[in-house]
Amino acid sequence: MRKIFTPLTLYAILFTVFLYGPVLLMPLFSFNDNTFAVFPLKGFTLKHYASMAANGSMLGALWNSLVVATIVAVIATAVGLPTAIALTRYRLRGGGAIAAALMLPLVVPSIIFAVALLVILVRILNVELSLLTVGASHVFICLPFAIMVLMSRLEGFDKSLEEASRDLGEDGWGTFRRVTLPLAWPAVISSLLMCFIISFDEFVMAFFLSGTDPTLPVFLFGQLRFPNKLPGVLALGSLILLVSTILVVAAELLRRRGVQEKPA
Amino acid sequence: MPDAMPRQTAAGFSGLAAGYALLSPAMLIIVAMLVAPMLALVTLSFWTQNGFELDTSFTLANYWALIEPADEPTMWMGIPFPFKNPVYAILMLKSLVMSLAVTAAVILIAYPMAYFLAFRVTRYKALWIIIITIPFWTSYLLRVFSWKIMLGFNGVINSGLMSLGIISEPLSFLLYNPPAVVITLTHAWVTFAVLPIYVSLEKIDRSLLEAATDLGDSKWQRFRRVTLPLSLPGTISAALLVFIPTVGDYVTPTLVGGPGGTMIGNSIQSLFLKQDNSPRGAALSIVMMAIVALLSLLFMWAVGYRKIRARSA
Amino acid sequence: MMTEPMADTIISLKDVRRDFGPVAAVDGVSFDIARGEFFSMLGPSGCGKTTLLRMLAGLDQPTAGSILLDGQPMAGVPANLRPTNMVFQSYAIFPHLNVVENVSYGLKRLKLARAEEKARVDQALALVKLEGYEQRGAHQLSGGQRQRVALARALVCRPKVLLLDEPLGALDKKLREEMQVELRSLQRSVGITFVFVTHDQEEALTLSDRIAVMARGKVLQIDTATGLYERPYCREVAEFIGTMNLFAGRVTKIGHEISVDAGSIGTLRAPASEARISVGDAVHVAVRPEKLSVLTGKARTGTNVVTGKLVASTYLGDRSRYLVQVPGVPAPVSVSLQHDGQHAAGVALPGSKINLAWPASAGIVLTA
Incomplete structure (x- = not known):
């Protein structure tokens, strides 16, 4: 690259500003000593964070989200791993159709799945809505991401490594434990992190399928209607953004390392 | 799944059985979370809500309610909607x-x-790609909310412009x-579209671009004749990946x-959670999905997606 | 490198240099290529031949030096405006276009009448024997067919120079040999100058009018196939083209022949060479395996006679190859013997003592 500052580079910078600008307003105003998110800035304060930390129902919602997201991440990854192995290591009749069905949550508007689950749970099965129903729906929408991350890793390393393990006398389980799992490990962690974030941030499914116990996004949505709750929302939102960003970067770095390790 | 690892090749019978065993949890989830709820949704759309009671006799009334004609068409944006409940058709068109x-x-x-x-x-x-991907993974709710802060009456743009003395x-x-909805949705989904387009651009063999130049193309001609057509598969998938979910955004x-x-x-949400008319809500969901699916297929057929994909494979 | 003035020069390189960071991929190269010539650039990978070709195409710019194409300086002329076309190593067949669309790609900007464009495409397809494949998609073609499309696509533009970047490298051996013959006759029939890059010496020797042997960004020698084989300028060329036996020594006398004292194997004689040599210089006397003969009967001593132990013999049908370990010579001496009655197959057994000799005229004195 001889010219460093081409119009396209300028565009990329503007794009990044457009992408991040609005989102970064939230942390900016969360430290501002004002109940409204308006310019000019008045002064630095941490009181919004302090009042948030004292909010019992918010802490309850946070706890709910943490529990749901953790369990969802574990289940989605635990289901995703054998699925990814089956889809990459076997040529199964109908495998493509199953993979396509599993990818549906990526495209179909989540409101469709939300109401469909609502119907079967409440109208047909008469199940009480709870965090359990939220979690079940989250497993479903996390699964495509878990499978994609795991599949790209499994496709990334040489299949003959597993064959070599077989040749050296390991059985199926031993090969999985001693070869496949260690090699897929970065992707497993990455999948756990991604599923955690997706579940933790998910709103529409939780909005339709949670009972009296809200998850954090549902709680947050309730607060958005009240202008006087704005500072608390800003503080909480900023924290969520920070945590998500850290987890995404970690997941992404792990995934990339996992993919790039394949031999040239 | 102790004995569920592949046996050399996937050809053997036991290998196939192991393969399906590995897939079984996912298949269970498809049945429980996709097939059964969808069937329930379709079934419900043929039933009727009577106060708190569900009338389970088969009826097409919920679908009929969406398109029931009226004597006087309702005008919206200068377009006549000859329906008794024109709100559904209007909202559908508006959403599309x-x-x-x-x-x-x-x-x-x-x-x-x-x-x-x-x-x-x-x-x-890698750093650039992570920068582009981060916003996609952070809370959708918060990203949308940040535009409310931006655009609000007491928002950033207004207060900023006022404190600068411009307004x-x-x-x-x-x-x-x-x-405002279009701007916010664009911002929320733009990062989702970058990656598929990037992948299809990255896949283009650089010698094809050199060949185009060697055969006399200027930079712009080369883009139009080689780069753009070869990036179409990714661009088309990106368009569908944005279009389909945003129609139903809530x-x-x-x-x-x-x-x-x-x-x-909003209409679907209202039918389910506010008006307590979930059968009609189910019908509306199904019609929306069908229309979106139909339009997507039509679009793919119109641009010759299969052919494009096969050729650039 | 000396460049004789040529009657009809199409390409003229002067001190062309291309640096990639601290590395000189092409390190001051000057030579001319004649109109209508089949010219090859031969060398191991990384010798700068492809970079040189890309600079001719305009896909890369020299750091220094000048390139004249048909008398026109090419500095600042972008690839799309140069009268050259290239056959890429990967063929670079546009995957979204069929055969006809690929071949007519470069014609579109000429805005020819429909009939004329079709005629030119048909002619090009006939030239590469691809009639009947017009509507095939790129992904429906075999390697050989893709190569023909790439050729037709470049030739249809009627370039002044056709540049070929290892175009046969991706083909299997049999197809490659067929294509070599076709390529040569194609070049003769269209009369366009071909500049051909390859790392396969046999291919270069078979196809080319002249060959530039390159190493480390420099041109070592430009000559005809015979010239390179019979009169290599330096040890590197001698060893790169075919097999060469080398005997180290010091020059003792220069007359109509050069005498070299090769230590334990005695005095060697070779014809005087063009290279500047003075008495006392360290040189190598180089001899091709087929110039050596096995002396039968009693062991003899004298000039250009060496004695060694047979370490391996390989029967190759029409000839045999011996490897002879000669004391004082590091690498085993390679001998190629034609089976013409005088040397019957399988005469010598490994381990047996053997005397080799060659006429003074067969030796070449190499300075480096």
Whole structure:
């Protein structure tokens, strides 16, 4: 690259500003000593964070989200791993159709799945809505991401490594434990992190399928209607953004390392 | 699944059995979370809500309610809607138009960025890609909400412009209208479109571009004749990946749309949670999905997606 | 490198240099290529031949030096405006276009009448024997067919120079040999100058009017196939083209022949060479395996006679190859013997003592 500052580079910078600008307003105003998110800035304060930390129902919602997201991440990854192995290591009749069905949550508007689950749970099965129903729906929408991350890793390393393990006398389980799992490990962690974030941030499914116990996004949505709750929302939102960003970067770095390790 | 690892090749019978055993949890989830609920949704759409009771006798009334003709057509944006409940058709059309606008804006904004990533970035490519991906993974709700802070009557743009002395009164046309929804959705989805386009650009063999130049193309001709056609598969998938989910979006119109910016998703939500008419809500969901699916297929057929994909494979 | 003035020069390189960071991929190269010539650039990978070709195409710019194409300086002329066309190593067949669309790609900007464009495409397809494949998609073509499309696509533009970047490298051996013959006759029939890059010496020797042997960004020698084989300028060329036996020594006398004292193997004689040599210089006397003969009967001593132990013999049908370990010579001496009755197959057994000799005229004195 001889010219460093081409119009396209300028565009990329503007794009990044457009992408991040609005989102970064939230942390900016969360430290501002004002109940409204308006310019000019008045002064630095941490009181919004302090009042948030004292909010019992918010802490309850946070706890709910943490529990749901953790369990969802574990289940989605635990289901995703054998699925990814089956889809990459076997040529199964109908495998493509199953993979396509599993990818549906990526495209179909989540409101469709939300109401469909609502119907079967409440109208047909008469199940009480709870965090359990939220979690079940989250497993479903996390699964495509878990499978994609795991599949790209499994496709990334040489299949003959597993064959070599077989040749050296390991059985199926031993090969999985001693070869496949260690090699897929970065992707497993990455999948756990991604599923955690997706579940933790998910709103529409939780909005339709949670009972009296809200998850954090549902709680947050309730607060958005009240202008006087704005500072608390800003503080909480900023924290969520920070945590998500850290987890995404970690997941992404792990995934990339996992993919790039394949031999040239 | 102790004995569930592949036996050399996938050809053997026991290998196949192991393969299906590995797939069984996922298949269970498909049945429980996809097939059964969808069947329930379809079934419900043929039933009727009678107060708190569900009338389970088969009826097409819920679908009929969506298209029942009226003597006097309702006018909306100069278009006549000859329906008794025109709100559904109007919202459907509005949602489709808004989604199309979002899709067009997303592709136009994302393409140059993807091009930049594929052809201009040589060092720190991974860093750039992470920068582009982070917003996609952070809370959708919060990203949409940040536009409410931006565009609100007491929002950042208004207060900023006022404190700079450019305007004396807050601008009221920024928030709570369809353009606000389109802007917000574009911002929320643009990062989702960059990656598929980037991947299809990155896959283009650089010697093809050199060959085009060698055969006499200028940079612009080369883009039009080689780069653009070869990036179409990724661009088309990106367009569909944005268009399909945004038609049914619920969060954005609720937060920044106001009464004028509602979309079909609001109507579905209202039928289920407020009007307590879930059978009609089910019918509306199914019709929306069918229309979106049909339009997507039509679009793919129109651009010859299969052929494009096969050729650039 | 000396460049004789040529009657009809199409390409003229002067001190062309291309640096990639601290590395000189092409390190001051000057030579001319004649109109209508089949010219090859031969060398191991990384010798700068492809970079040189890309600079001719305009896909890369020299750091220094000048390139004249048909008398026109090419500095600042972008690839799309140069009268050259290239056959890429990967063929670079546009996957979204069929055969006809690929071949007519470069014609579109000429805005020819429909009939004329079709005629030119048909002619080009006939030239590469691809009639009947017009509507095939790129992904429906075999390697050989893709190569023909790439050729037709470049030739249809009627370039002044056709540049070929290892175009046969991706083909299997049999197809490659067929294509070599076709390529040569194609070049004769269209009369366009071909500049051909390859790392396969046999291919270069078979196809080319002249060959530039390159190493480390420099041109070592430009000559005809015979010239390179019979009169290599330096040890590197001698060893790169075919097999060469080398005997180290010091020059003792220069007359109509050069005498070299090769230590334990005695005095060697070779014809005087063009290279500047003075008495006392360290040189190598180089001899091709087929110039050596096995002396039968009693062991003899004298000039250009060496004695060694047979370490391996390989029967190759029409000839045999011996490897002879000669004391004082590091690498085993390679001998190629034609089976013409005088040397019957399988005469010598490994381990047996053997005397080799060659006429003074067969030796070449190499300075480096």
